[in-house]
Amino acid sequence: MKPGDTRDRILVAGLRLFSKSGYLGATTREIAKLAGVSEVTLFRYFPSKEKLFGEMISSYSFLPALKGLVPELTGMEYRDALCEIAKRYLERLHERKDLIRIMHCEIHRYPSKVKLIYHNFIDELVKTLASYFRELRDEGRVRGFDPEIGARAFLGMLFSYFNAQEILLRRSERHEERQRMIKGFVEIFVEGTAA
Amino acid sequence: MKPGDTRDRILVAGLRLFSKSGYLGATTREIAKLAGVSEVTLFRYFPSKEKLFGEMISSYSFLPALKGLVPELTGMEYRDALCEIAKRYLERLHERKDLIRIMHCEIHRYPSKVKLIYHNFIDELVKTLASYFRELRDEGRVRGFDPEIGARAFLGMLFSYFNAQEILLRRSERHEERQRMIKGFVEIFVEGTAA
DNA sequence: TTTCAATGTTAGTGTGCACTTACATACTAC
DNA sequence: GTAGTATGTAAGTGCACACTAACATTGAAA
Numbered sequence: 001m002k003p004g005d006t007r008d009r010i011l012v013a014g015l016r017l018f019s020k021s022g023y024l025g026a027t028t029r030e031i032a033k034l035a036g037v038s039e040v041t042l043f044r045y046f047p048s049k050e051k052l053f054g055e056m057i058s059s060y061s062f063l064p065a066l067k068g069l070v071p072e073l074t075g076m077e078y079r080d081a082l083c084e085i086a087k088r089y090l091e092r093l094h095e096r097k098d099l100i101r102i103m104h105c106e107i108h109r110y111p112s113k114v115k116l117i118y119h120n121f122i123d124e125l126v127k128t129l130a131s132y133f134r135e136l137r138d139e140g141r142v143r144g145f146d147p148e149i150g151a152r153a154f155l156g157m158l159f160s161y162f163n164a165q166e167i168l169l170r171r172s173e174r175h176e177e178r179q180r181m182i183k184g185f186v187e188i189f190v191e192g193t194a195a
Numbered sequence: 196m197k198p199g200d201t202r203d204r205i206l207v208a209g210l211r212l213f214s215k216s217g218y219l220g221a222t223t224r225e226i227a228k229l230a231g232v233s234e235v236t237l238f239r240y241f242p243s244k245e246k247l248f249g250e251m252i253s254s255y256s257f258l259p260a261l262k263g264l265v266p267e268l269t270g271m272e273y274r275d276a277l278c279e280i281a282k283r284y285l286e287r288l289h290e291r292k293d294l295i296r297i298m299h300c301e302i303h304r305y306p307s308k309v310k311l312i313y314h315n316f317i318d319e320l321v322k323t324l325a326s327y328f329r330e331l332r333d334e335g336r337v338r339g340f341d342p343e344i345g346a347r348a349f350l351g352m353l354f355s356y357f358n359a360q361e362i363l364l365r366r367s368e369r370h371e372e373r374q375r376m377i378k379g380f381v382e383i384f385v386e387g388t389a390a
Numbered sequence: 391t392t393t394c395a396a397t398g399t400t401a402g403t404g405t406g407c408a409c410t411t412a413c414a415t416a417c418t419a420c
Numbered sequence: 421g422t423a424g425t426a427t428g429t430a431a432g433t434g435c436a437c438a439c440t441a442a443c444a445t446t447g448a449a450a
Contacts, residue, residue: 021303022219024217024220104299104363118363143386145382146379149376149379150379152356153352153379153380155355156351157348160355161347163358168298169310185344187340188344189383190387191388192382192386192388
């Protein structure tokens with residue numbers, strides 16, 4: 001067993017259990033068990049539960065969700081581009097579901113760190129999408145709405161949908177319904193912002 | 196001190212502290228102290244912390260947020276009506292902020308009860324708003340989009356805004372910014388759904 | 391074969407918290 | 421005044437959990 005491997009397994013187990021039971025609800029025993037190590041080993045790697053939590057949050061920050069996507073979009077039709085953005089965004093949210101849960105529930109525990117991560121995530125998204133809208137606006141392909149508000153509106157529709165389905169109601173996500181919602185949202189948004 | 200008064204004060208204190216610290220983080224000592232009673236009295240009214248939590252959730256369910264509003268809207272201009280809906284919705288969310296936090300974080304504790312309350316809340320909102328859209332559509336004042344998807348899109352934009360501002364970042368909400376966001380969202384939505 | 395690092399096992403300690411028991415006090419109704 | 425009801429105070433129980441100490445085991449490198 002390579003060194004580093006154990007540490008990672010503990011971090012992954014922490015992510016899972018902190019997400020499922022909350023910081024206080026997840027016990028070090030459970031985390032160690034899920035990681036397949038003894039509880040003592042957990043404390044050899046992380047001097048306290050609090051430190052484990054901190055390291056976990058830091059190491060599992062969000063990947064850029066949309067960065068690098070914009071260039072690919074410039075040639076596409078507006079409607080198709082928005083569908084693509086929506087798809088990617090929902091995929092990223094789905095991947096980071098556990099982390100999102102934790103940040104929602106434990107934001108009071110590590111206010112500055114969690115807020116920073118969250119803020120950066122939202123900012124990156126909004127700015128990326130807003131810059132895309134600004135580009136289109138300069139080409140006269142959409143009307144002159146505020147790009148940031150537009151970005152927040154679009155991402156907000158999607159986030160709420162994700163939140164209701166996957167975080168709160170924990171439904172099995174049905175692919176076809178998701179497609180239908182995306183199409184509906186995009187439709188409204190396209191009509192609402194077209195030139 | 197009337198009977199019933201004490202019980203209520205404990206429930207209110209429970210709401211506040213469960214919201215702030217989570218179910219496990221809030222102690223019965225703290226709750227009793229905030230309610231201005233001794234811890235023993237708390238246990239005289241509620242046989243366990245779990246029961247207190249359950250009673251609290253049940254008694255503080257959501258009030259209908261938009262019901263009864265639709266009739267008032269029928270005479271109004273579409274844009275103004277949406278602004279009014281947005282304003283009311285955000286006000287209701289603001290009032291029930293603590294409860295919303297709890298439901299987000301503790302949904303795994305009382306899955307069926309919490310889900311039911313939450314589901315009913317969303318359903319009431321979506322159905323009310325969708326019926327308004329359907330009415331307009333029948334009069335030919337908006338185009339033929341799916342009223343339910345439209346409702347989810349509109350409420351979703353607003354909810355995400357509320358969530359980011361008040362639940363996660365706990366910002367002092369600046370009234371003017373809120374107005375600006377509402378206007379921007381409504382603008383996009385109106386253009387996106389107008390006939 | 392020896393050595394060393396990573397991990398396990400066992401058996402703790404101390405603390406905070408939900409919850410209890412026993413008894414005291416204040417106030418109200420009769 | 422007496423009885424009863426709501427509340428308080430003091431003290432404590434038992435348990436789960438974060439965290440520790442001491443020693444055993446394994447496996448690979450030298």
